[in-house]
Amino acid sequence: MTASHRVDRLWPDAARDLDLDAAMAGFEPGPMPEGRPLVAINMVTSIDGRAQLGGTADGLGSRADRRLMRLYRAAFDAVGSGSGTLRAAGLWMRVGDDLAERRAGEGRAPNPLGVVIAGGGSVPVDAPWFIGDEPRVLFIGAGNALTQVPLGTELLRSPDERPEPHWVLERLHERGIQSLLLEGGPRLNASFLEAALIDEVYWTVGAHLLGTDALPMIAPLPGARKPRHGHLSSVLRHEGELFLRYRFEAPASIGP
Template sequence: MPDRLNEVVGYDRRMTAETDAAHRVDRLWPDPAVDIPLDEAMAGYEPGVVRGRPLVAINMVTSIDGRAQLDGTAEGLGSRADRHLMRIYRAAFDAVGSGAGTLRATGVWLRVGDTLAAQRAARGQPPNPTGVVVAGTEAIDPASPWFDGNEPRLLVIGRDTPFGDAPPGTDLLRAPTERPEPRWILERLAERGITSFLLEGGPGINAAFLADDLIDEVYWTVGAHLLGTDALPMIAPIPGGSPFASRPRGGRLVSVLRHDSELFLRYRFGGEG
């Protein structure tokens, strides 16, 4: 089933390095530049560093009116340039993950494509970041194509999640709580040497990380669409109320790129720089 995430499967097969390089952007902030390759605009990009735990960034695409789903998936909200940007972000992280809702709705594909995989390997890293799926109370289908890849893979499940033996190549982690708690997940990632974690949604798991004030960076693609639906937003309402309801979590704008009528925004929360 297609999604902004696993649509990349088809995208990887169709697109060549030449057409990837053809995505052009204007850099609006900082250091304005007109009509440069997206790869050049992102050269030298790396996530920040957080002391004592892995850095967490979320990467989401929404419509102008803030909806993160179109007919139940993210397909159609972002452009090909956005999907290429997703892979650039992924390639800079030790681990890339999604919630079980996204796996169930659309499948997940958390790899970076051949070119970026080769660049990672040349730097002595695994070709793909560790793929992470976080499940809660409901079952996960062990036949999901996500379990087929040969990249390192970590399935985090809740205390009572029905799940049998780990499929080959999958590191299976059972949390002591009904749903794995974000801080506990990050501790387990840190034990595995992971210092940066890119969370690609969906809105439910994003909300869990925000509730615990564990979002350090936000990569937001604004697709040039209006929907007017009641689809989920980038971050779902936090169950039980948000700690930021009357004390908003302030962020700093780090970078703005424009591709056609689409905006690629980067924000940082907390820390310096």
């Protein structure tokens, strides 16, 4: 039995006091791009745009936000994160029993494929992310010293120092993955933005002002760049918190 979280839908089709699960019924990412998985990023920040509080994201979002995270995950084929987040906070990227059951009833794997993208740095292979029945893929950079991973994890070594986003998506596409939800962190998000590979952004604005120098949702990239204009597709409100969904068209090119 899951707790009921109440939300107002502000956009589109305004409606008050809905159950969050009901408000999200029928949610699916898309439309799907041709020839590669769709990529969405899901992040929570403070009002002033900070994505870390005391070194992790803990405390930025409410229980309703954590439920929303699972509802988003349940709609995706794969859920991924950078190794910085694994190192900072550990990872738990499953959907929970009720949503796993729902996915299984729809003929899908109970949990999305788990994805961690590491470069040359350490990967804590004793982290809980490596435990469990759901399949997992760990991407590592060419020079990473790691050679062995816990049973149930596929290890894919990139030809580059850091797995390049297009290369990662090709490997996932070969495995039948049509949609990837990235749950951070800011540095990995930045590399997907730089590669023009962010199709959707799910942004929770927590009702806090921090005033710190913590990382924002997307780590700053060097140099000037063209803005990417998004289309606002939905807005939910839960108490002081906003749940925003933006869609981005594929750009002809990106860069200065």
